[in-house]
Amino acid sequence: METKHLARLQFEADGPAVEGEWKVPATAQDRYTEWVGLDGTDPDVVIRLIEETDGRQRTVKTWTAQGEVEGPKP
Template identity: 40%
Template sequence: MTLPHPHPHPHPPDRPRQARAAGPVTTYRTELRFTLGGPKVAGFWENRATADRTLTSWIGLYGSHPQTHIRLVEVSAAGERLLQQWPKP
């Protein structure tokens, strides 16, 4: 038995995704560890503002834990660069 389509007009076919402009890709990684060298939770974003908001949020949520380490790292073809960390050195 075939059920009728729930919408009167079927969805249009998927559009092809537009290719990104060629050039260096930079991502931002936010890392959270509860002990130095221990397992980490990490998030990756292409948008720096999103990574900054995550860093600020994680500091607010977990920064009072005595051994918490939170970092924001820029990752590009040139390598990694530490942008911010908590606690401050």
Template identity: 40%
Template sequence: MPFHVRLRFGPPPSPAITGTWDSEATAERKFRGFIGRYGSRADVRIELLEETADGQLIVVRRWTKDHGEETRPRS
């Protein structure tokens, strides 16, 4: 299943930069790279999402400057 990384400069529904990869490892590297590059900005939200078979997006990891990294348990 595809994995997505979303970078937002502000709360939803602000515009987002997104990327999609078939490899979770590649998406994880991009997620970490965005944290390194933009994670110190107060308005940044970075998410790693997994796309389900029916097209829903589930947040796997999330980063904000205030809360750091948050990981969602997988079912």
């Protein structure tokens, strides 16, 4: 069972995404934080930190211009 850690940036909800994938969670967290700093004030942007295991994704954090929301714990 391998877990991937993703950071996903969408410039509009349900729009196309830019995404990175890493095996190391800290690397995905760093990219998420970087994107929040660069694009987090745009009212249309949605940034997510995601954990994927066996093809199942769990959103760890979501950032919008309204702030950050943490996803449910596993």
